[in-house]
Amino acid sequence: MMLRYALKTVRARKGGFLGAFVALMCAAALITACGTLLETGLRGTIRTERYAATPIVVSADQNVHRTTVKHKKGKTKVKHKAKPIAERAWLADDLATRLRGLPGVRRVVPELTFLAQPLTAASAVEKDRPAYGHAWDSAALTPYRLTAGRAPESDTDLVVDRHFAERAHLKPGDRLTVQSTRSPRTYHVTGIAAPASDVSHQTSLFFSTAEATRLAAHPAQVSAIGVLPENGADVRTVERAVTEALDGTTAQVASGDERGPVEFLDAAAARIRLVSMGGAMGGTSLLVAVLVVVGTFALSVQQRHRELALLRAIAATQGQIRTLLGREALIVGAAAGVGGAIVGLPLGSWLYDRFVALGAVPSTLQHTVSVLPLFAAVGATLFGAWAAARISSRRVVRIRPAEALAEARVERTRPAWGRTLAGLVLLAVGAVLVAVLSRLRTEPASTPVTFLAVVVLATAVSLLGPLLVRAAAAGLAGPLRLSGPAGRLARANLRGNAARMASVVTPLTLLVGMTCTVLFVQPTLGNAARAQAREGVRADYVLAAQGPGVPAAAARALRTRHDVVTEVVRTTVRVGLDKYAAQGVTPAGLSRTWDPDVTAGTLDDLDSGTVAVSELAADQLHLKPGDTLRLTLGDGTPVRLTVAAVYTRGLGFGDLTFAHDLVARHVDNPLAASVLVRTARTQTQLTTTLREFPAVRVLAPAEADSLRIERQQANAEVNLLAMGLVLAFTAIAVVNTLAMSVSERVREFAMLRLAGATRRQVLRMLRTEALSVLLLATALGSGIALAVLTAFSVGMTGSAAPAVTPLVYLTVVAVAGLLALVATALPGRVALRTRPVLVATAKE
Numbered sequence: 001m002m003l004r005y006a007l008k009t010v011r012a013r014k015g016g017f018l019g020a021f022v023a024l025m026c027a028a029a030l031i032t033a034c035g036t037l038l039e040t041g042l043r044g045t046i047r048t049e050r051y052a053a054t055p056i057v058v059s060a061d062q063n064v065h066r067t068t069v070k071h072k073k074g075k076t077k078v079k080h081k082a083k084p085i086a087e088r089a090w091l092a093d094d095l096a097t098r099l100r101g102l103p104g105v106r107r108v109v110p111e112l113t114f115l116a117q118p119l120t121a122a123s124a125v126e127k128d129r130p131a132y133g134h135a136w137d138s139a140a141l142t143p144y145r146l147t148a149g150r151a152p153e154s155d156t157d158l159v160v161d162r163h164f165a166e167r168a169h170l171k172p173g174d175r176l177t178v179q180s181t182r183s184p185r186t187y188h189v190t191g192i193a194a195p196a197s198d199v200s201h202q203t204s205l206f207f208s209t210a211e212a213t214r215l216a217a218h219p220a221q222v223s224a225i226g227v228l229p230e231n232g233a234d235v236r237t238v239e240r241a242v243t244e245a246l247d248g249t250t251a252q253v254a255s256g257d258e259r260g261p262v263e264f265l266d267a268a269a270a271r272i273r274l275v276s277m278g279g280a281m282g283g284t285s286l287l288v289a290v291l292v293v294v295g296t297f298a299l300s301v302q303q304r305h306r307e308l309a310l311l312r313a314i315a316a317t318q319g320q321i322r323t324l325l326g327r328e329a330l331i332v333g334a335a336a337g338v339g340g341a342i343v344g345l346p347l348g349s350w351l352y353d354r355f356v357a358l359g360a361v362p363s364t365l366q367h368t369v370s371v372l373p374l375f376a377a378v379g380a381t382l383f384g385a386w387a388a389a390r391i392s393s394r395r396v397v398r399i400r401p402a403e404a405l406a407e408a409r410v411e412r413t414r415p416a417w418g419r420t421l422a423g424l425v426l427l428a429v430g431a432v433l434v435a436v437l438s439r440l441r442t443e444p445a446s447t448p449v450t451f452l453a454v455v456v457l458a459t460a461v462s463l464l465g466p467l468l469v470r471a472a473a474a475g476l477a478g479p480l481r482l483s484g485p486a487g488r489l490a491r492a493n494l495r496g497n498a499a500r501m502a503s504v505v506t507p508l509t510l511l512v513g514m515t516c517t518v519l520f521v522q523p524t525l526g527n528a529a530r531a532q533a534r535e536g537v538r539a540d541y542v543l544a545a546q547g548p549g550v551p552a553a554a555a556r557a558l559r560t561r562h563d564v565v566t567e568v569v570r571t572t573v574r575v576g577l578d579k580y581a582a583q584g585v586t587p588a589g590l591s592r593t594w595d596p597d598v599t600a601g602t603l604d605d606l607d608s609g610t611v612a613v614s615e616l617a618a619d620q621l622h623l624k625p626g627d628t629l630r631l632t633l634g635d636g637t638p639v640r641l642t643v644a645a646v647y648t649r650g651l652g653f654g655d656l657t658f659a660h661d662l663v664a665r666h667v668d669n670p671l672a673a674s675v676l677v678r679t680a681r682t683q684t685q686l687t688t689t690l691r692e693f694p695a696v697r698v699l700a701p702a703e704a705d706s707l708r709i710e711r712q713q714a715n716a717e718v719n720l721l722a723m724g725l726v727l728a729f730t731a732i733a734v735v736n737t738l739a740m741s742v743s744e745r746v747r748e749f750a751m752l753r754l755a756g757a758t759r760r761q762v763l764r765m766l767r768t769e770a771l772s773v774l775l776l777a778t779a780l781g782s783g784i785a786l787a788v789l790t791a792f793s794v795g796m797t798g799s800a801a802p803a804v805t806p807l808v809y810l811t812v813v814a815v816a817g818l819l820a821l822v823a824t825a826l827p828g829r830v831a832l833r834t835r836p837v838l839v840a841t842a843k844e
Contacts, residue, residue, distance in 0.1 A: 017300065017328070019739065020296045020300050021332050023733055024384065024385055026340065026733070027285070027340065027380075027729070028340025029344035029347055030340075030726070031285055031344065032341045032348060032376075032377040033347040034281045034373075035278070035282060035348070035372065036344070036348030036368075036369050036373050037351060037352060038278030038373075039368055040367050040368045041274030041275035043368050043370075044271065044365045045368065046261050046267045046364055047257075047260050047364070048259040049199040049201060050141060050202070050263050051141050051142070051226060051263055052197040053140070053228075054141045055227070055239075055255055056226070056239050056254070057253075057262050058091065058224060058242065058246065058251050058252070059223075060088075060250065060636065061251070062084055062088075062089055062636070064082065064577060065080065067079070067081075083577045083579070085634060085635065085636045087571065087633075087666065088635060088668050089636040090218050090221040091221060091251060092220065092221060095246065095249065096108050099227060102241045104230055104234070104241065105227055105230065105238060105241075106228050106233075107140070107228040109137065110135075112138065112212045112213065112222060113132050113133070114133050114217070114223075115133070115181055115548055116132055116133030116180045117178065117548050118160075118176055118205070119695060120177075128201065129163075131205060132202055135213070136159060136207065136208065139193060139206060141226045142197065143195070144161065144193040144194065144204065144206070146159070147162060147192050148171070149172030149191030149192060150190050150191050151190070153208060154208060155210055155211040156188050158176060159191040161194070161195070161203060161204045162193065170189055170192070172189055175187065179547050180215040181671070183553040201364045217665075217670065224262060264365075273360070274365070277355075280447070280451075280722070284723070287455045288510065291458060291462060291506070292506075292730065293384050293388045295503045296733070297389050297392040298391075298392040299500065299503045301389075301393050308325075325392075325393045329386050329388065330386055333381045337381030341373075341374040342374075344373070345369060345374075348373070349369075358717055422463050423462075423463030424460075424464070426457075426459050426463060427457070427460040429456055429460075430453055434453055436449060437450060437788065437795055438791040441616050441795055446796060450517060450788055451514070454510075454513050454785070457513070457788075458506065458514075458781075461505065461509050461784075465505050466499050466502045468776065470495055473494035473495045476772055483768060489768075490765050490768035490769045493769055501769070503741065505773055505780070508777030508816060509780045511733075511777075512778055512781025512812060512816055513782070513785045513788075514726065514727060514730060515816075517788055517789060518720065520785070520802055520803055521719075521792060522719055524802045527803040528797035530708050532651050533653065534701070535652075536596050537593070537676060537704075538676075539701065541676075541679065541683060541700060542674055542675065542699045542704040543558075543672075543690075543697070544696070544697050544699055544704060544707060545697070547695045549671025549672050550567070550675045551696075553693075554690055558675075558677055563677065563680075564588070564592045564676075564679075566586045566590060566593040566677075567660050567672040567675050568672055568675065569663045569670060569671075569672055570582070570583050570673045571634040573631050573633055573634060575629070575631045580655040580656050581654040581655055583653060583654045583657055583658070585657060585660055587603075587660070590603050593677070596647035596657070597649050598647045599615065599646050601643065605644040606658075606659055608658075608661060609641060609642060611631075611641040611643060612643070613643055613645075613647075613655065614653075614655040614656070618646045623643050624643065627642070627643045628642060628643075629643055631656075634668075635667070641658075651796075683698050734816070738823035738824055738827075739823050739827045742766065742828050743827045743831060746831045749828075749832055750834075753832075763828055763832070766828045767825070769824070771817075774820045777816070778813055786802070789802035
């Protein structure tokens with residue numbers, strides 16, 4: 001019976017439920033979109049291209065491992081954890097010998113994969129088809145077959161794939177300069193090759209075996225080994241034989257869909273990133289959605305207070321009212337959840353495409369969609385609607401019928417003690433989160449706490465809203481009194497309808513607080529890092545490359561007895577399972593080009609057996625000069641080094657600093673990311689010396705800093721996109737809540753008109769109320785953002801100075817104000833179109 005009444009109520013009060021429906025549908029769309037990203041990270045397919053004709057691929061282990069054994073209460077628990085390394089791990093080439101001669105194996109093909117960037121017109125090299133070099137012997141793995149010319153024989157011969165040849169207008173006999181792991185070299189194009197299957201995510205350049213071995217720069221090692229079974233042989237049987245032959249080594253055997261991650265290491269690493277982003281976005285979206293939906297339902301229930309009070313007065317029980325409101329919420333939630341889930345699918349696809357376009361996710365990780373995100377979104381929407389209805393109806397259900405009828409006309413002067421107590425508790429929790437945030441010194445740890453603190457503090461504002469609105473009304477009493485009749489009416493409404501106004505303050509506060517936090521978190525961190533980098537660079541000039549990096553030969557050309565040249569190679573290493581940004585620098589004359597602000601030890605001791613660490617790393621790992629540090633380099637090579645120095649400028653230069661040669665041997669790209677030059681020569685003289693390297697630019701330190709700003713802005717775009725949908729949802733909630741708040745006041749406006757107020761005065765009253773609420777929400781949201789950003793800055797940079805751009809902040813406030821005024825004015829004008837007499841005499 002209650003379901004039938006609930007259906008009738010929803011049909012009869014479509015306008016009253018419209019706001020809740022919009023809020024729930026947006027929440028469902030957002031959860032679905034985030035769910036598709038999360039599912040792509042967990043289950044997304046990485047289709048092989050290079051190994052399409054190779055059923056079995058042997059590769060090195062791309063993870064570091066840690067096994068812990070715990071003995072507790074007579075039981076033994078063994079936990080194994082693995083984390084991916086940053087660079088490609090290599091195999092010993094003698095493993096191929098073990099595999100030759102195995103039953104069912106027709107051919108074993110060693111594979112070399114290395115950096116090989118053609119130095120040609122920018123339009124010829126597509127961004128989503130990075131170029132790699134291989135030995136021609138491994139062309140059979142795809143397979144590539146010659147369509148023109150011949151195979152490479154000498155060290156200067158080169159075969160290019162057909163797609164690249166067409167874009168670069170190359171044919172056999174032409175010459176092509178390639179920047180690989182060594183100095184740029186011009187090769188003679190001897191042939192054009194085409195793959196037997198689709199290869200759309202890479203460009204392949206094939207060299208002679210001797211030249212490929214030289215460029216790969218890993219003697220006696222290979223990047224992978226392809227195993228081609230005999231015709232008719234069972235692949236599973238051969239795979240088991242290969243696995244048994246490699247028993248006792250760390251080599252990994254892959255077949256089927258497992259070959260894709262071996263080929264595209266960036267896609268395999270992107271899984272973790274996408275799971276992290278999807279989870280963070282989904283979690284934040286869910287928290288924001290719950291907060292907004294509860295506020296929307298509270299306003300909806302408040303609009304029906306008289307109706308519900310009458311039901312109580314005619315003997316409806318508490319359980320019946322709860323059931324009625326719960327069924328109504330489930331009906332609205334089901335419709336909104338299904339609609340939002342359907343809208344969320346294209347939204348998730350668009351979000352994935354944008355991440356790919358920004359370079360945050362490689363296109364080789366294919367977008368995966370199933371029914372799971374849809375079911376999760378509908379389930380979350382139903383639960384959110386039901387919980388919001390239960391929370392919003394607590395007051396009207398629990399009080400006596402007579403009190404309910406009284407409160408239907410006049411709002412309670414004092415908020416419920418339970419609500420106030422809950423608000424104070426959440427305020428304390430938010431304060432604890434802010435305090436914890438000020439102690440966190442790594443970005444992965446601080447980022448989720450940052451946004452959680454904003455949501456928790458905004459929730460506290462929601463619960464304490466009526467008290468805050470009354471306090472604001474008291475504080476604005478003077479200015480509102482001076483603004484005439486409209487101001488006095490606005491003040492009376494703020495004091496007399498504090499709960500209704502509080503439901504409007506909450507989404508506005510969340511919008512301002514969340515937007516300011518999202519916009520200023522990355523600049524706070526980025527500006528501190530750039531400041532440290534500026535202060536630490538003593539060089540007169542910085543070399544940067546338009547291609548993959550600055551070759552060592554360019555640095556050697558500038559290095560003289562009087563000039564100091566410091567090559568900088570960047571990587572990521574693991575200490576245990578923890579990840580640290582690292583760099584390799586040329587030790588000779590280092591103090592003349594680089595100053596990381598050493599606080600202990602000396603950089604004079606930096607060599608292939610030592611390491612310098614930042615204060616953060618030293619504090620986390622409990623290190624001091626002279627201590628031993630065990631770590632895993634980017635390609636999985638374990639090393640044991642002695643700490644030579646501790647420095648403060650870790651944000652600008654990374655947490656670990658090694659000798660250049662140590663790092664360069666263990667990265668995929670050994671070219672210098674930058675080269676610091678201390679010289680008496682002019683910029684023109686340096687450019688002339690480097691004329692053989694046209695891709696290398698000589699920059700002043702200020703110009704190099706501008707390049708860092710561009711990279712910082714590119715990273716900021718990814719973060720803004722990740723949280724932009726949450727902000728958009730919050731903005732929609734602001735408009736939705738304001739429109740609902742104004743629409744329910746049609747009878748109030750009619751009574752004011754009948755009492756003598758003009759249409760213009762009523763609209764002015766609405767604008768004054770909106771501006772008052774905006775002022776309060778801006779103060780609260782700005783206070784929340786300032787507290788959170790300051791704590792973030794203290795933890796990450798050691799300084800209580802968040803980077804806040806005044807113009808951007810004013811823009812945020814202006815947009816919030818525009819939303820508030822428009823969402824108030826338009827429903828107000830619509831409400832004032834009907835003649836006051838008709839509204840006043842109409843049935844409620």
